[in-house]
Amino acid sequence: MKDSRNTWEKWRNAARIRKPVAWVGAIIPFNIALGPVGTLIQLLILNLHGTVIDVALAITLFNAVSVPAAMMWGFVTDRFHWRKTMIVASYLTTAVILILFLFATTGYIVSLLYAAFSFATTASTTPLNLLIMETERKQKWATAFARFSMAMSVGQTVGLVLSVGWRAFFPLHYLVIPLAILSVISAALSVLMIKEPSVVFERQVIALNKPSFFHRILAVPLFFLRIPRLNDFKRIFRDIKCELTRQIPILYFSIFMFYLASGIFNTSIVPSLQANNVSDFLIFLVTTVTMVVQIVSFKYAGPYTEKKSPVKATIGGLVLRSLGYGFLGVSLYIVTGVLFLAPVLIFYPLAAGFAYAVYYTASNTMVFNSLHSGRQGSSLGVYSALVGIASMLGSLISGVTSFFLGYSITFISAALFLAVSAWLASLLSHSNSDRDAAN
Numbered sequence: 001m002k003d004s005r006n007t008w009e010k011w012r013n014a015a016r017i018r019k020p021v022a023w024v025g026a027i028i029p030f031n032i033a034l035g036p037v038g039t040l041i042q043l044l045i046l047n048l049h050g051t052v053i054d055v056a057l058a059i060t061l062f063n064a065v066s067v068p069a070a071m072m073w074g075f076v077t078d079r080f081h082w083r084k085t086m087i088v089a090s091y092l093t094t095a096v097i098l099i100l101f102l103f104a105t106t107g108y109i110v111s112l113l114y115a116a117f118s119f120a121t122t123a124s125t126t127p128l129n130l131l132i133m134e135t136e137r138k139q140k141w142a143t144a145f146a147r148f149s150m151a152m153s154v155g156q157t158v159g160l161v162l163s164v165g166w167r168a169f170f171p172l173h174y175l176v177i178p179l180a181i182l183s184v185i186s187a188a189l190s191v192l193m194i195k196e197p198s199v200v201f202e203r204q205v206i207a208l209n210k211p212s213f214f215h216r217i218l219a220v221p222l223f224f225l226r227i228p229r230l231n232d233f234k235r236i237f238r239d240i241k242c243e244l245t246r247q248i249p250i251l252y253f254s255i256f257m258f259y260l261a262s263g264i265f266n267t268s269i270v271p272s273l274q275a276n277n278v279s280d281f282l283i284f285l286v287t288t289v290t291m292v293v294q295i296v297s298f299k300y301a302g303p304y305t306e307k308k309s310p311v312k313a314t315i316g317g318l319v320l321r322s323l324g325y326g327f328l329g330v331s332l333y334i335v336t337g338v339l340f341l342a343p344v345l346i347f348y349p350l351a352a353g354f355a356y357a358v359y360y361t362a363s364n365t366m367v368f369n370s371l372h373s374g375r376q377g378s379s380l381g382v383y384s385a386l387v388g389i390a391s392m393l394g395s396l397i398s399g400v401t402s403f404f405l406g407y408s409i410t411f412i413s414a415a416l417f418l419a420v421s422a423w424l425a426s427l428l429s430h431s432n433s434d435r436d437a438a439n
Contacts, residue, residue, distance in 0.1 A: 028155040029182040035158065035163070042055050045110050047172060055268075057111055062115055063388060066119075073122055091186045226378070229378075232381055247370070256389075259390035261321075264414040276340040310362040311366070313358055314425045318359055324352075326415035332407055332411070
């Protein structure tokens with residue numbers, strides 16, 4: 001106990017002389033590079049005569065690699081405390097992988113490189129979150145994370161705008177060159193601007209602070225303080241039988257359905273646009289518009305959630321997202337070809353922009369509140385495992401249904417899974433009402 005007090009005193013004294021997080025500017029070029037990659041990979045596979053199944057396999061492999069990557073890099077962060085080294089190495093490795101896409105001649109090679117991309121980019125996530133907490137005063141953590149999130153969002157949006165302009169004049173596959181250069185620039189800026197902190201924290205501190213937790217889950221929705229065991233799953237889901245303790249398993253089931261539906265929809269939206277003869281330029285433009293709507297929506301999602309309550313806001317976000325997916329599915333029965341772009345520009349930003357921002361803010365507020373039980377490690381492990389499984393399963397389902405049954409069925413299926421997620425979330429509202437009545 002005395003050692004812990006001394007460590008805290010050292011940190012507090014050091015914090016008094018720390019300067020604001022000026023190094024945040026170093027990450028902006030890297031996030032510009034990240035912005036268009038997800039869309040770029042799908043278009044590269046399709047342009048190499050791949051199918052929606054090939055796209056689904058690439059995204060599934062990406063998600064599959066991200067799970068062990070999140071585990072491994074988290075443990076490396078705790079063991080070695082190499083914040084700056086991990087960040088710089090991640091950026092440089094990402095640059096190399098981006099250049100290697102120039103030599104990909106088949107969709108399978110693109111998929112393997114995309115998996116390596118997942119492994120490399122995940123390495124910088126946790127060190128960056130910890131670095132903010134280690135270089136800022138505690139009372140300024142919320143402001144620092146808000147500034148950090150804005151830098152990431154603006155960077156990725158600029159990257160999408162860059163991709164729109166690039167595709168208007170240059171071949172698609174050469175886009176990786178400026179993206180790789182931007183990653184190298186971030187690595188160089190990180191060498192110059194980031195200093196290893198004198199006092200370091202373990203990852204557990206992220207789960208105890210709401211702004212850091214929200215940012216970490218937004219960057220990569222996989223956060224393992226330890227590897228989940230079978231008993232962890234049993235402990236959480238056996239509580240579903242009890243009226244007073246079923247909130248967490250129901251919440252986790254609802255989140256599982258959300259990521260399953262998101263995997264189904266997100267895997268097929270770009271292939272569906274290309275199948276309807278929408279150009280690469282316009283596909284990047286759709287993604288850019290959606291990202292802008294999402295950034296603006298996040299500004300209002302917090303106050304909206306506080307006004308409505310997390311449960312009601314979660315249900316609202318899920319219902320709106322489900323309607324957006326469903327209308328897109330129905331639209332394909334009415335309009336095809338380039339005309340399909342019209343409903344996409346209406347319903348896609350609504351579902352992936354506003355509805356997602358509201359759902360993310362509200363649902364993760366509930367997840368964060370559920371962690372204060374002394375079992376943060378096991379609870380986060382189960383949560384992350386369910387997210388990883390749902391994302392992989394959703395991508396696989398999407399490829400098969402789109403290829404054999406069509407994109408319309410795929411989008412409607414995603415809408416139905418979201419409806420199930422909303423129904424499960426509504427049970428949380430009933431449980432809270434029953435508990436309040438009992439009190």
